[in-house]
Amino acid sequence: MQFTDIRLKMIRLVKKYKKILFIIVLVWGIIFFVNYYIGHRKVVPKATTTYEPHTSIMSSSSSTPSSMTSEIEQKIHNYVEYCKVGDFDEAYKMLSEECREYAFKNNVNEFVAYIYDKIPSESIQYSIQSYSNIKVGNKKVYIYEVKYTPDYLATGLTNETYSYATEKISFYRDDDKNLQMIAGNYIYHNDIKSISENEYLKIDVVDKVVNYSIEKYTVKFTNRSNNIIVIADGAEENEVVLSLNNETRKRAETETIVLEPNQVAEYEFTFSKFVDDGDIANDLLFSSIRVMEQYSGMKDKQGNDIDHETIQSEIDNAIAKFSMQVAVKE
């Protein structure tokens, strides 16, 4: 067989099976390309880290939506940078109106006094960590913990001990979809306006301010009687408590609350309660209200303790003894 015959046979073969041959060549080409791609693909190993700044540490299944994360990072960055260079006005302006009013009483100096402890110099470094996400009304609030430290990388902790300051900075979208920032551990405020009253006393819970770890209630008392009314003076146990679903919390203050005849007075009551603990504040409970015939107080004019018998005798002779409960559930 001559070379020409072989060639002719091959040409005939190619012509006859050109479709099959085309598919074979195409498949071979694809396999060749994929093999080449996998062989030459550079897989860059990545460092594994447990640091996930936008995943809540209180509930690892809860994260900040990715559409908000970069805006939050930018806001915290700007806030810290303003504070670092002492431009406190600009940092203060970044906070929501409500935060400025209830956390800092609309006073930038209060804000400066608060933040200066945490960010005293330009070299302060910070890191962020999503702490928890809660619902307040129809808004979702994303709570972050911001940790402030000296620039340890620049000092290596030379002649220092490891320490840091923190604050909770939270974010939510307002009705206009603007991202609002709240700082100073403040979370929200609620005008409760809940009242309980009887012939002797009217108790009006005006509002409550919720911080990350405390709830502060403003309560207005109206003494409707011509006698002294004792709300709390330490003579009885648990005179003022916040009633939660599963437990009660004592107030943080220790001051006595004694109303003169027909007096109207406002007091603040602070209770420790974490906003993300899952429990609900139901009532403010005033469990030992006494309308006194005679009241000597707990100390005499010289500051000496009044003896127990006198106190007990005055309580026993009280015109009325009762408890009152004011609903504060939202």
Next chain:
Amino acid sequence: MKKKKSTSKANIVLILVVMIFVFTIVIINHRLKTNHQNITNQDIQVVYDQMHNEIAVNQLAEMDESSRMQYYVSEFIEAIENNQYEKAYTMLYDDFKTNYFPSINEFESYCKETFPKMFSVTYENIERNGDIYIMWVKCNDALSGKKNAAVSFNFVVKENNLNDFVLSFSVK
């Protein structure tokens, strides 16, 4: 006539295939020759460093954060033990160098005064602060064997990427 035309086409294709084959052989031969010519020690060192870095990166990718930080500190300590002060110096964070060791000579004399010639290291604690890691490290004088000869240091490490880091330590 038609048959003649298709035969000449096949001839052209065959000639082209042979030319491509010869051309490929020539190129491969040329590359093999040039690859082995003019290779200096510096080139070998660069390749060696690249390979070493690649191996380290692959190893580090398998490690958790704590182990990686220990690796970085041990790299620094190893460099000091081997008197590779320049290598150790490049690992230091720039602001830290400015604050405590503006020149490599100061760093070298500090290391010679402070660190034992051979020492073992105990990693006592680690804290993460964002992307910064703070470590509590005890350096024991391996030669003297004295327990009270141990010196405690804080190391602060920032990992930019795998095997790409800067660090600082508490100056005694």
